[in-house]
Amino acid sequence: MSRRVTLNLGFQGNTRDVTVVIPDDEPTPWQWGERLSVVGKPTPRVDGPLKATGAAHYTYDIELPGMLYGAILRSPRPHARIRNIDLSAAEHLDGVRAVLALEDREIRFAGQEVAAVAAISSDLAADALKLIKVDYEKMPFVVDMDRAMADFAPRVFGSGSNVGRTSTSSVGNVARGLEVAANTIEAAYTTAVQTHVCLETHGAVASFNAARDQLTVWCSTQGVFSVRDDLAVYFSLPPDNVRVVCEFLGGGFGSKFGATPEMIVAARLAGATGVPVKVMLPRGDEHRSTGNRPNSEQKVKLGVDRDGKLTAIDLVQRGSGGIGGGAGSAGPFKSIYRCANIRTEERNIYTNAGPASPMRAPGWPQGCFALELAMDEMARKAGIDRLEFRRRNSDNPVRAAEYEIGARAFGWAEKNSSPKSSGAFKRGVGVASAEWHAVGVPGPEAQVIAHRDGAVEVRVGTQDIGTGTRTILAIVAAEELGLPVDRVKSEIGDTRFLFSVPSGGSLSAPSNTPAVRQAAAHLKDKLFRIAAPILGAEPDDLEASDGFIRVRTNPSRSLAFADVCKRIPGDSISAQGERVANYEGFRTDQAGCQFAEVEVDTETGIVRVTHVVAVHDAGRIIDPLMARSQVNGGILMGIGFALFENRRMDPMLGIMVNPTMDDYKLLGSLDVPRIDVTFFEVANGITNTGVMGLGEVAHVASAAAVACAVYDAIGVPVRSLPITPDRVLAALGRA
Amino acid sequence: MPSPSAGFCAHLRTKTAYYRTPDGERIFKPDESTACYTCLKTQRPVGPDGRPVDAQSCGADRGCFEQE
Amino acid sequence: MNRFEVITPADLASASRLLAQDGHVAFAGGVDVLDLSKQNVESPTALVNLKGLKELGGIEVRPSGELRLGAMAKLSEVAEHPAIRARFTAIAEAAGEVATPQIRNLGTVGGNILQRPRCWYFRNPDVNCLKKGGDTCYAISGLNRYHAILGGGPAFIVHPSNLAPALIAMRASATIVGPAGERTVELEKFFTLPTVDPKRENSLKSGEIVTEVIVPASPSSVRSHYLEAREKQSFDWPLVSVAIALDRAPGANTVRDARVVMGAVAPVPWRSPEAEAALKGGPLDESRARAAAEAALKDARPMSDNAYKVVIAKVIVRRAIMSVAGLEAA
Structure with missing residues (x-):
């Protein structure tokens, strides 16, 4: 049962009609210019007070009767064979309930799990770890990417070369593109390993029932259902026998997808002891062992013709995901700018370091930095304004509009032409382009419940990675039911609710809001059927708005929403909705651009970011407060990547x-610039809400814009991130 | 290019594999250069056999392979 | 962190007796001692709680103009004290640049000058470096971007105190009470190089407690200033810091006396007689400030990754002199 609807989609000055086929029970997607009552209005984070007062319960706060505390012993050595593990002294320590060997063969990075204990206090667990005797046979190791590629470098995997998989792509003929170019540039760019630094470290509390066939796990995760499924496979249990709960999550950024080592450890210890076990990682383990954004070296060649149009983009890249893979960064090279000849080559290099895991737009901040700084180097060589150079090479009408909005808000024309100042402190500006495709996926189901007292509850098995998921789900349900947002409560973070997908890939909002809207529409239909006879109308003639259910043609005939709920025969009435497949819609991509201004102390090399203007499209914005908060976060993480963050490995040890939080430099409040965010609304019609995700696109261009601004300020490019004082001074020939 | 999970080891994990195609298959993108793989048995990018894991190499020729 | 007990002694003498015992460590603001314990770098068996010992508290500008800082005075109190800001400016500025407001509300004068180095090898429990009784300073062949450019060897840590350079620039002395009674030591001589004992940064003996810091009266002709350069503007350690005190005759542009003390460049707060001499040679202008900065770093011997600190140090010294002298950069 489906129907055909024609939707007016697009953006200001650029709309078109698109005909889509949608299921009969699916609300018609919101179109361009459609005026909504609570969607798009600023709503403060509904769980903000809980977080601000400490009442929100994170995994760390879970305390169960009889609970034990687990701790994990990690290898201090980067590469070793384990000759023997002696657990006996730890096992005999009073208060220790279980000891497990986790690895009995080979260690490949310093920080790898070796053994675990459960004890009646975390202090005792730490004491017990010290009693575990591990006999390591040292093996040669390599932590440096360049050294790892040498002929006689120690091998991370005895079975093969440190040079892992190579990915290549080619469109057109790059050699020819460079040959015909009026101008070419060639330069190498590097980025450092960045760790996720989730403020809540990875951790879990696991509890088995007496029969050991029901497992409940509270954990810090981006995907309660992913963890449930992984644990079910690992422990050979039916998925229904595993319950995973994550009421609040203190950051994930990609590092908390499925069952991670500490969850398995907590569950194994719980199984071994018969009581709940909590394992929360210390900060050092979080840095070393739970994932990171890989480093990169990117050799870039660009060619342009006399009109400033790109004739060639060439990338030869390598990066190290430690003992893992995924270090590519070619994404931006292949799609942000139009060029007939593009070649990319990416190589993953194995080193004896903690493995990479997905991190906020995997590969893109690295790639965007190298591409955009190279674009600036080319613009300077070719004598073109940097923004104009980007306009000429982008055919995306959304981005074109965003460039203009951003340039006006930032004051590009004046700032780009004004002197850099005469003294030691020089100002500079930069612009960089973003791209993402956060349209979401089908899969999630939602339940919306109206209670006798008129209160409404939304239940979805999603989780809030910190972006305000509870808030936007409540807003969408409130919109559909014609209620104020405070009448709706969102319940999430539990596999007892209906299925949802992990919160990653910027797809929580676009995947969950359409399911909630459909469920709310179904509930509304049920309430209309209750109200219709009382109002002497047909259900189809009713509408819900301002807390009332009314006859559309005669709004004075109405019933308060709460009064309709009093007619519910039982205690509540509920409906379900599902996230259907994406419609064709307007565009599936997102553009976005960011402008940055920096001040460089050219005598000390210290860089301060003073102003950032961000212009982003994310389909329909549900809550501008939550959306802006996400963009702020993306920019700040980008500034950290640009100026400060660097996982430093000692090559000899x-x-x-x-x-530590001391030595790993995470930006602080005084490093936060003025940030202005503008949302460029696009009605995309891809789902019934037309929402797109923002988490990643807001982070892609931030570091690049800062690096471009530094180049503008000092006149020489700093081609390595982070842009630390030593590098600025070296670029200026002063150190 | 999304590939069906038929032929992938039941213990191979990567971000995309936590999502499913409209046909209910786990999504693997073997060509994606940013994909980080882990083995659920070790929760690390290394299989029980000590070799790296990814969509190309976790095949039936490995002793630890288990069909989903 | 290991288990320890917290003992609150009734008086200074008992505190001293307790601190003479093995594994007993003084507990003032608790910032560094708890860091070190949590990082498993130090494992005290007992913390001797100094809070409540009257002799250690208070800030006082005496009628003579002398400043007394109790060892337990909070950094935030020092930073905000109007008389310190007016007459001992560098000291207030140095205290105000420490870490974060939260830490300044806990951290004490005594704790700040007695804190252990931030070296990432020293702070790593898996690394048994020279400062912990091992035989190697790993900074020599390892990662040393934040390490010593002056006075290094055999250990190449830098002294982390913000306050110490400012106190030394203002000629402060520490009053120390211990088993052998009370002694007074010029703060400049209190800190010791690794050549004396690589495991220590000062000459405090077992059972001794720094009870106060005395800063002599500062003539109204003295101007002082503390300046530091750091990578992050929030919560970061200085790459280089400097405290300057200049005494000029009223109306004259020549320097009668000068103190130049750098922090974060050497294993001890590093006073530079060379820079001081350069400042005293003639009229104070930008070129003299530059010459003094060059002189301060004349003997710098950077390591593999930290030559940039020499450049920054020269700039910071010059700017601090210019600022305290009221000169504008050309």
């Missing part, structure tokens, strides 16, 4: 030297 093979260890991370800065696994």
Whole structure:
């Protein structure tokens, strides 16, 4: 049962009619210019007070009767064979309930799990770890990417070369494109390993029932259902026998997808002891062992013709995901700018370092930095304004509009032409382009419940990675039911609710809001059927708005929403909705651009970011407060990547030297610039809400814009991130 | 290019594999250069056999392979 | 962190007796001692709680003009004290640049000058470096971007105190009470190089407690200033810091006396007689400030990754002199 509807989609000054086929029970997608009552209005985060007062319960706060505390012993060595593990002294320590060997063969990075204990206090667990005797046979190691590629470098995997998989792509003929170019540039760019630094470290509390066939896990995760499924496979249990709960999550950024080692450890210890076990990682383990954004070296060649149009983009890249893969960064090279000849080559290099895991727009901040700084180097060589150079090479009408909005808000024309100042402090500006495709996926189901007292509840098995998921789900349900947002409560973070997908790939909002809207529409139909006879109308003639259900043609005939709920025969009435497949819609991509201004102390090399203007499209914005908060976060993480963050590995010891909040430099409040965010609304019609995700697109261009601004300020490019004082001084020939 | 999970090891994990195609298959993108793989048995990018894991190499020729 | 007990002694003498015992460590603001314990770098068996010992508290500008800082005075109190800001400016500025407001509300004068180095090898429990009784300073062949450019060897840590350079620039002394009674030591001589004992940064003996810091009266002709350069503007350690005190005759542009003390460049707060001499040679202008900065770093011997610190140090010294002298950069 489906129907055909014609939707007016697009953006200001650029709309068109698109005909889509949608299921009969699916609300018609919101179109361009459609005026909504609570969607798009600023709503403060509904769980903000809980977080601000400490009442929100994170995994760390879970305390169960009889609970034990687990701790994990990790290898201090980067590469070793384990000759023997002696657990006996730990097992005999009073208060220790279980000890497990986790690895009995080979260690490949400093920080790898070796053994675990459960004890009646976390202090005792830490004491017990010290009693575990591990006999390591040292093996040669390599933590440096360049050294790992040498002929006689120690091998991370005895079975093969440190040079892992190579990915290549080619469109057109790059050699020819460079040959015909009026101008070419060639330069190498590098980026450092960045760790996720989730403020809540990875961790879990696991509890088995007496029969050991029902497992409940509270954990810090981006995907309660992913963890449930992984645990079910690992412990050979039916998925229904595993319950995973994550009421609040203190950051994930891609590192908390499925069942991670500490969850398995907590569950194994719970199974071994018969009581709940909590394992929360210390900060150092979080830095070393739970994932990171891989480093990169990117050799870039660009060619342009006399009109400033790109004739060739060539990338030869390598990066190290430590003992893992996924270090590519070619994404931006292949799609942000139009060029007939593009070639990319990416190589993953294995090193004896903690494995990479997905991190906020995997590969893109690295790639965007190299591409955009190269674009600026080319613009300077070819004598073109940098913004104009980008306009000429982008055929995306959304981005074209965003460039203009951003340039006006930032004051590009004046700032780009004004002197850099005469003294030691020089100002500079930069612009960089973003791209993402956060249209979401089908899969999630939602339940919306109206209670006798008129209160409404939304239940979805999603989780809030910190972006305000509860808030936007409540807003969407409130919109459909014609209620104020405070009448709706969102319940999430539990596999007892209907299925949802993990919160990653910027797809929580676009995947969950359409399911909620459909469920709310179904509930509204049920309430209309209750109200219709009382109002002497047909259900189809009713509408819900301002807390009332009314006859559309005669709004004075109405019933308060709460009064309709009093007619519910039982205690509540509920309906379900599902996230259907994406419609064709307007565009599936997102553009976006960011402008940055920096001040460089050219005598000390210290860089401060003073102003950032961000212009982003994310389909329909549900809550501008939550959306802006996400963009702020993306920009700040980008500034950290641009100026400060660097996982530093000692080449002789093979260890991370800065696994603390002291030495791993995360930006602080005084490093936060003025930030202005503008949303460019696009009605995309891809789902019934037309929402797109923002988490990643807001982060893609931030570091690039800062690096371009530094180049503008000092007149020489700093081609390595982070742009630390030593690098600025070296670029200026002063150190 | 999304590939069906038929032929992939039941213990191979990567971000996309936590999502499913409209036909209910786990999504693997073997060509994606940013994909990080882990083995659920070790929760690390290394299989029980000590070799790296990814969509190309976790095949039936490995002793630890288990059909989904 | 290991288990320890917290003992609150009734008086200074008992505190001293307790601190003479093995594994007993003084507990003032608790910032660094808890960091070190949590990082498993130090494992005290007992913390001797100094809070409540009257002799250690208070800030006082005496009728003579002398400043007394109790060892337990909070950094935030020092930073905000109007008389310190007016007459001992560098000291207030140095205290105000420490870490974060939260830490300044906990951290004490005594704790700040006695804190252990931030070296990432020293702070790593898996690395048994020279400062912990091992035989190697790993900074020599390892990652040393934040390490010593002056006075290094055999250990190449830098002294982390913000306050110490400012106190030394203002000629402060520490009053120390211990088993052998009370002694007074010029703060400049209190800190010791690794050549004396690589495991220590000062000459405090077992059972001794720094009870106060005395800063002599500062003539109205003295101007002082503290300046530091750091990568992050929030919560970061200085790459280089400097405290300057200049005494000029009223109306004259020549320097009668000068103190130049750098922080974060050497294993101890590093006073530069060379820079001081350069400042005293003639009229104070930008070129003299530059010459003094060059002189301060004349003996710098950077390591593999930290030559940039020499450049920054020269700039910071010059700017601090210019600022305290009221000169504008050309």
